[in-house]
Amino acid sequence: MKLTNKGRYAVMAMADLASNAKGGPISLTEISLRQNISLAYLEQIFLKLKNNKLVRSSRGANGGYVLEKPASEIKLSNIIYAVDEEVKTLNCKKNSKRGCNNKSTKCITHNLWDQLDQHIIGFFEKVKLQDLAKLG
Amino acid sequence: MKLTNKGRYAVMAMADLASNAKGGPISLTEISLRQNISLAYLEQIFLKLKNNKLVRSSRGANGGYVLEKPASEIKLSNIIYAVDEEVKTLNCKKNSKRGCNNKSTKCITHNLWDQLDQHIIGFFEKVKLQDLAKLG
DNA sequence: AAGAATTCCTACTATTTTAGTAGGGATTAA
DNA sequence: TTAATCCCTACTAAAATAGTAGGAATTCTT
Secondary structure, eight states: OOOOHHHHHHHHHHHHHHHTOBSBOBOHHHHHHHHTOOHHHHHHHHHHHHHTTSEEEEOSTTOEEEESSOGGGOBHHHHHHHHHOOOOSSOTTTSOSSSOOSSSSOOTTHHHHHHHHHHHHHHHHHOBTTHHHHHO | OOOOHHHHHHHHHHHHHHHTOBSBOBOHHHHHHHHTOOHHHHHHHHHHHHHTTSEEEEOSTTOEEEESSOGGGOBHHHHHHHHHOOOOSSOTTTSOSSSOOSSSSOOTTHHHHHHHHHHHHHHHHHOBTTHHHHHO
């Protein structure tokens, strides 16, 4: 799992969407102003959120986005995965030549990172979008 | 806290050092061969490990490194901090213009990342170098 | 004394990732 | 018909990471 600004922006924007729900859709322009994130960047992020069925869009004037599900049913892990895609903190297989190659020189720490992954994932699985109100 | 290959290499090398202890110091050449990490890169890493009092060095032929403390007393957090230096998963203050600036538009998710930090740090605080034998 | 093995230290470079910009097209409400 | 909005792709700039290079200092062995 990657933890980047993009993921943070996504969570911020979703939290914004959840807290400012007013019946109709909310435009990215609004979110952009409130959260101080560039509109074009938000568009990219929401494309992915939409593809991952976390938000629903309506186009045209007065268009915007609404949450696809209640905030109580959206896990933070869903959001992070949606925009950052990768699953592992550190991918041992990527650098097959150096370091851990899962073969002869077995990566001593392989299982360790697996455990850490589970730890972080567990954290994001537990927290729901709704909980952010309490935190913020 | 940053989680990079460098940190992983550091943990691997320290684990190697712990498991191959033989009384005298162990050279980076050995570790380099066993763990398949470039010697020059290891040198950089061990410089930091040494500055952080995790290993002790002896120079010259037959020189090398030994653990400064028993493996049971070295926490993984010590190792990661030593080489990767930074403490926070995502630094909100860095990008002061966009996103979270801790001011007017308060970062909704600020506390969230703090919690995550504590979570990850807690994990690395719990695990000792000695424990890696069980994991690997 | 010489040579080899090693740590020590700094600077550089290439690659990858992240962050963000740009521009135009499609759709819809007023 | 116009303005507001989503939709989509491509590009670029900046930062971080990973790794290389080269040489100096130290110590053991012969």
